[in-house]
């Protein structure tokens with residue numbers, strides 16, 4: 001589904017991604033974890049063709065990103081960035097409506113309206129639908145941006161720290177939501193998470209990054225090892241089994 | 251506020267703007283009509299058309315520029331664009347000499363100036379709004395410095411130029427709201443109408459571009475190509491309006507920000523016509539008021555610049571430029 005082949009990315013000569021090679025099959029929820037500055041956001045924006053890699057390439061469903069038309073990719077892949085600032089004066093409904101642009105090109109039909117309504121409902125945004133974005137709390141705004149990504153209705157969804165600013169109830173709702181989308185609707189979902197336990201409990205695969213490289217890629221059971229995690233985060237971490245789950249304690 | 255109420259509010263305000271613009275045009279044509287209509291009608295009609303062309307060009311170019319560059323305070327004029335146009339005009343006359351210039355077809359001349367201007371403008375933009383975002387205050391400063399630089403070079407060239415060339419140049423440069431250059435009016439009107447149509451067809455893309463570079467790419471808009479294309483349109487619009495009435499620094503800022511203030515929406519289908527109507531009202535209404543009612547002859551540019559300048563200072567103080 002997504003093939004990342006020897007991708008490199010440098011800022012001012014400093015490598016931020018080096019030789020990143022990853023293959024993510026269709027369907028399933030993949031978490032990317034790793035310390036700050038590991039290159040997670042950079043990798044996601046290269047995967048979402050917001051940045052061009054300095055070397056290597058990314059293919060999506062056999063489509064090479066650097067060659068494909070932007071619109072073609074936008075129908076297959078949606079991306080939530082880590083910080084979403086919009087200067088334009090928009091209501092929540094307006095923003096979510098933009099998710100339909102790749103399909104409707106600014107001329108929405110009944111199907112587009114239905115998708116927007118569904119995305120608003122899924123994120124519990126109906127009461128806020130006609131508020132302007134600058135009248136929302138950080139978490140509410142985050143949910144509005146997630147709803148926009150869902151409205152885009154793509155096979156592949158990339159979310160950079162989607163649980164930022166969210167309370168426990170919304171965080172659990174959203175991670176469950178994307179997990180169900182991955183398992184039941186066959187979507188390929190990649191999320192950057194900071195909460196290792198959230199990743200272990202809900203994701204099918206975990207990619208661990210540090211210093212611009214992928215250290216390991218495997219199932220939660222394979223990667224939830226005290227020694228390995230302590231090394232990655234340079235912090236003492238122990239792993240325990242609790243209520244049938246592997247839980248990292250730090 | 252429910253979307254129905256908001257849409258109704260927008261519709262009412264737009265209707266009000268249309269009525270005011272029509273009233274201003276009617277007043278401009280009809281007030282104090284002394285003398286024969288055979289003379290007055292074409293005379294005033296031409297002037298009205300020129301004001302309308304300038305209003306639309308300035309309003310559209312400013313709103314599009316601000317959307318593309320993601321800010322509400324920089325405008326093409328503040329970035330020194332119309333000063334650049336004056337410099338190119340001066341440079342042409344200086345380089346080619348008055349004899350050659352006065353025999354050239356003004357439209358050909360205009361085409362040459364436009365080509366030079368687009369080239370320079372795109373280079374400037376590439377540096378200013380390239381992949382690495384630059385600080386808005388720095389850009390503002392650079393724009394003001396560049397504008398002054400362009401004006402000083404123009405002034406210097408005008409001083410050392412031979413008297414014949416200067417006379418030719420003076421004819422072109424001292425266009426103002428009161429002495430519109432008639433040779434370019436039809437061409438400008440057609441061009442502005444054509445460009446307005448192109449911009450109108452790009453309204454959905456402009457809405458997406460307003461979300462920012464990354465969001466626009468994410469939604470599949472060919473961001474880079476579109477931004478460059480739109481900047482070329484903006485450049486042509488600025489050149490057209492400057493050719494007709496000379497540089498006006500703050501008009502665009504004034505009308506664009508009034509449109510944002512008046513219309514509670516980010517949709518360009520609303521913002522573009524609203525800003526154009528506000529510009530029409532400002533220019534035509536202002537000209538009527540000053541010329542026909544108060545009998546000040548050269549004051550429109552001064553008044554518009556004063557009001558626009560106040561808005562600029564207000565925006566800077568209120569921290570819109572973050």
Ligand SMILES: Nc1ncnc2c1ncn2[C@@H]1O[C@H](COP(=O)(O)OP(=O)(O)O)[C@@H](O)[C@H]1O
Pocket residue numbers: 011012016034035036037038039040041042043
């Ligand atoms: N625009 C930029 N210019 C220079 N360096 C950058 C830029 N963006 C990110 N970096 C650097 O790249 C590294 C990886 O950043 P990022 O991908 O955001 O990390 P993460 O999301 O894992 O925290 C960091 O060291 C960061 O400082």
Ligand SMILES: [Mg+2]
Pocket residue numbers: 040041042082160
């Ligand atoms: Mg990050």
